[in-house]
Amino acid sequence: MTRISLRPAQTKDCERLLDLEDSIFGKHCNHIYFLKPLLEYGQSYILEGKHGEWMGYALIFHESHANSVHLLSFAVLPPFQGKGLGGQFYKALLDALRRDGVASLSLSVAPQNQRALALYRNPGLYSSLDEELRMDYYGPGENRILFRFTL
Ligand SMILES: CC(C)(COP(=O)(O)OP(=O)(O)OC[C@H]1O[C@@H](n2cnc3c(N)ncnc32)[C@H](O)[C@@H]1OP(=O)(O)O)[C@@H](O)C(=O)NCCC(=O)NCCS
Numbered sequence: 001m002t003r004i005s006l007r008p009a010q011t012k013d014c015e016r017l018l019d020l021e022d023s024i025f026g027k028h029c030n031h032i033y034f035l036k037p038l039l040e041y042g043q044s045y046i047l048e049g050k051h052g053e054w055m056g057y058a059l060i061f062h063e064s065h066a067n068s069v070h071l072l073s074f075a076v077l078p079p080f081q082g083k084g085l086g087g088q089f090y091k092a093l094l095d096a097l098r099r100d101g102v103a104s105l106s107l108s109v110a111p112q113n114q115r116a117l118a119l120y121r122n123p124g125l126y127s128s129l130d131e132e133l134r135m136d137y138y139g140p141g142e143n144r145i146l147f148r149f150t151l
Contacts, residue, residue, distance in 0.1 A: 006096050009044035024075050047089050055080050056089050071107040090119050098151050108144040
């Protein structure tokens with residue numbers, strides 16, 4: 001198991017996160033006008049390795065209902081993908097959110113993203129899980145599965 005830690009993301013991380021969003025998510029990446037305030041007022045995390053090197057990140061904002069958050073972006077950096085780190089990161093993230101008093105989490109994922117689906121559907125991680133397929137959620141052909149988890 002890789003030694004990892006989570007630290008809160010800060011506005012000084014914005015530029016690097018923008019580059020990563022662009023290289024990992026391409027046309028679906030988050031724009032600076034959204035990312036900057038998200039870092040200022042949201043509850044996002046950077047995943048670091050034992051020497052403080054970046055290994056992933058999670059961008060999160062609070063929903064209007066109390067104690068609920070939305071996971072806007074979740075990624076393991078490309079050199080570290082496919083080695084089990086995503087599962088480790090996701091579990092650590094849920095533990096951190098629980099410690100912060102978060103009771104429920106929503107997110108959307110592309111139906112073809114098998115790795116992400118395997119992570120999110122892991123039954124050991126939640127009290128309950130609802131999912132719904134929304135056709136054309138992000139525009140024509142951009143279907144997404146919407147998840148809501150009770151932590
Ligand atoms: C999605 C992502 C976070 C997963 O992290 P990862 O470190 O690459 O994934 P892991 O190696 O931990 O594997 C995750 C799960 O997918 C499974 N898996 C791996 N390849 C798979 C495949 N081709 N088909 C189905 N399942 C697969 C693994 O077995 C594992 O399941 P398990 O935890 O039950 O064993 C990472 O690949 C990523 O950042 N991708 C680009 C950004 C992205 O798509 N983010 C999610 C947006 S919702």
